[in-house]
Amino acid sequence: MILDDGPDQAPDRPRVVVVGAGPAGLTVAERLAPDHRVTVVDHMASAGRKLLVAGRGGLNLTHTEPLAQFLDRYGPARARLEPAVRAFSPDDLRAWSAGLGQPTFVGSSDRVFPESFRATALLSAWLDRLDRLGVGLQFGLRWTGWADDGPSFLGPDHEEVVLRADATVLALGGGSWARTGSDGTWTTTLRDAGITVADLRPSNCGFTVAWSAYFTARHAGDPLKNVALTFGDRTVRGEAMLGDDGIEGTAVYALSPLLRASLDDGRPTVLQVDLRPDVPVDALAARLAARRPKESASRWLRRAAGLPPVAVALLREAGQVLPDDPVEMARLVRSCPVTLTGVQPVDRAISTAGGIAFDEVDERFMLRRRPGTFVAGEMLDWEAPTGGYLLQATFSTAVAAAAGVRDWLAGPRD
Ligand SMILES: Cc1cc2nc3c(=O)[nH]c(=O)nc-3n(C[C@H](O)[C@H](O)[C@H](O)COP(=O)(O)OP(=O)(O)OC[C@H]3O[C@@H](n4cnc5c(N)ncnc54)[C@H](O)[C@@H]3O)c2cc1C
Numbered sequence: 001m002i003l004d005d006g007p008d009q010a011p012d013r014p015r016v017v018v019v020g021a022g023p024a025g026l027t028v029a030e031r032l033a034p035d036h037r038v039t040v041v042d043h044m045a046s047a048g049r050k051l052l053v054a055g056r057g058g059l060n061l062t063h064t065e066p067l068a069q070f071l072d073r074y075g076p077a078r079a080r081l082e083p084a085v086r087a088f089s090p091d092d093l094r095a096w097s098a099g100l101g102q103p104t105f106v107g108s109s110d111r112v113f114p115e116s117f118r119a120t121a122l123l124s125a126w127l128d129r130l131d132r133l134g135v136g137l138q139f140g141l142r143w144t145g146w147a148d149d150g151p152s153f154l155g156p157d158h159e160e161v162v163l164r165a166d167a168t169v170l171a172l173g174g175g176s177w178a179r180t181g182s183d184g185t186w187t188t189t190l191r192d193a194g195i196t197v198a199d200l201r202p203s204n205c206g207f208t209v210a211w212s213a214y215f216t217a218r219h220a221g222d223p224l225k226n227v228a229l230t231f232g233d234r235t236v237r238g239e240a241m242l243g244d245d246g247i248e249g250t251a252v253y254a255l256s257p258l259l260r261a262s263l264d265d266g267r268p269t270v271l272q273v274d275l276r277p278d279v280p281v282d283a284l285a286a287r288l289a290a291r292r293p294k295e296s297a298s299r300w301l302r303r304a305a306g307l308p309p310v311a312v313a314l315l316r317e318a319g320q321v322l323p324d325d326p327v328e329m330a331r332l333v334r335s336c337p338v339t340l341t342g343v344q345p346v347d348r349a350i351s352t353a354g355g356i357a358f359d360e361v362d363e364r365f366m367l368r369r370r371p372g373t374f375v376a377g378e379m380l381d382w383e384a385p386t387g388g389y390l391l392q393a394t395f396s397t398a399v400a401a402a403a404g405v406r407d408w409l410a411g412p413r414d
Pocket of ligand 1: 019020021022023024025041042043044047048049050051053054055058059060061062141142143144171172173174176177180181182183184185186349350351376377378379387388389390391392394
């Protein structure tokens with residue numbers, strides 16, 4: 001076993017080991033660095049890999065909607081996240097980004113992005129700042145549990161490494177996109193320690209559909225733009241992407257908790273796709289009434305209803321003969337059923353639901369069963385739609401956990 005004391009500068013300061021070099025871990029490190037000896041450890045070879053992936057399509061840091069509405073996005077976890085999000089709010093996150101040389105702008109649907117749009121410049125400026133603050137970074141160490149002196153790790157040669165720590169922060173992320181390092185294997189370690197961890201389930205994920213081979217060959221990869229998806233009493237406007245084995249995209253992600261629950265319960269799960277959400281059924285039926293003699297159904301739908309070929313193909317996939325009656329056809333265009341057969345694998349999901357039960361942590365984000373170990377970020381049991389809510393809760397819980405560490409180290413220990 002190797003016992004590592006970490007950076008030896010400022011030996012009078014408490015040592016904090018932060019495990020996980022994602023946005024949660026880096027935030028904790030930044031907050032504590034001025035008056036603690038902080039080492040960030042990750043089993044990958046570099047920091048912020050998922051953050052970089054998140055930045056590929058535009059790093060949606062947060063959202064500008066009113067805070068009460070914003071907090072509702074966390075559903076059942078709202079009450080537990082609210083103090084943290086209020087204490088480090090969307091405005092605070094935007095100010096922090098600006099402080100790193102990345103002022104933000106408000107993009108479509110009031111979502112907030114750094115000016116460079118991606119994560120690369122932000123992460124690079126952030127790591128420079130952490131370096132200046134004296135934060136140590138150690139890669140290639142996989143967290144495996146606790147030893148007497150601090151957290152223990154498996155090193156590259158399968159050796160056990162223990163980092164001496166006065167407090168430990170776990171910021172190990174969820175369980176999607178395992179190649180970025182967030183593989184969710186920590187769930188076993190925590191459960192072995194008696195800590196309740198809800199199964200990591202896909203969130204903001206796609207769903208499988210048994211498309212015909214004909215449909216897949218022609219339309220896999222096609223977007224359905226400006227549609228409305230309805231499941232139960234929820235309707236979401238947006239875009240869906242058709243893949244060779246299913247359907248995903250922003251509108252599907254927003255419905256994913258409901259769809260997942262329905263499939264988990266073994267209920268038939270049918271998504272209603274509204275292909276012309278802005279045209280009332282009557283108006284659509286009136287347009288469709290003028291069908292030309294011998295006009296094929298495809299040409300009719302494209303011309304009179306303004307549908308792209310992918311939408312016409314989707315109507316055919318609904319498994320019925322296309323109606324000739326304009327009113328029936330208008331109704332089908334406004335509510336085309338797509339039967340979901342399952343949830344796509346967790347590794348492909350944007351985020352995961354499940355994680356450490358909130359009952360296991362106190363208001364300082366410290367594990368009740370492991371005094372001195374704090375947790376932050378996506379590894380806690382909350383989920384939220386895309387739109388910046390994931391990163392906001394990640395940053396906010398990390399700021400709260402850092403404050404918790406400071407408070408705990410300053411006070412009497414139990
Ligand atoms: C494709 C994609 C796009 C996204 N886009 C957005 C977006 O635009 N806006 C948004 O709000 N969110 C987005 N997200 C989600 C967001 O990236 C995550 O919610 C966020 O990164 C979670 O941060 P975290 O620090 O909690 O965990 P992570 O970023 O997952 O970091 C966890 C770290 O812990 C390390 N680790 C894990 N296990 C161990 C171990 N045993 N030992 C040592 N180290 C370990 C990992 O290597 C990793 O570096 C996106 C996600 C994906 C996949």
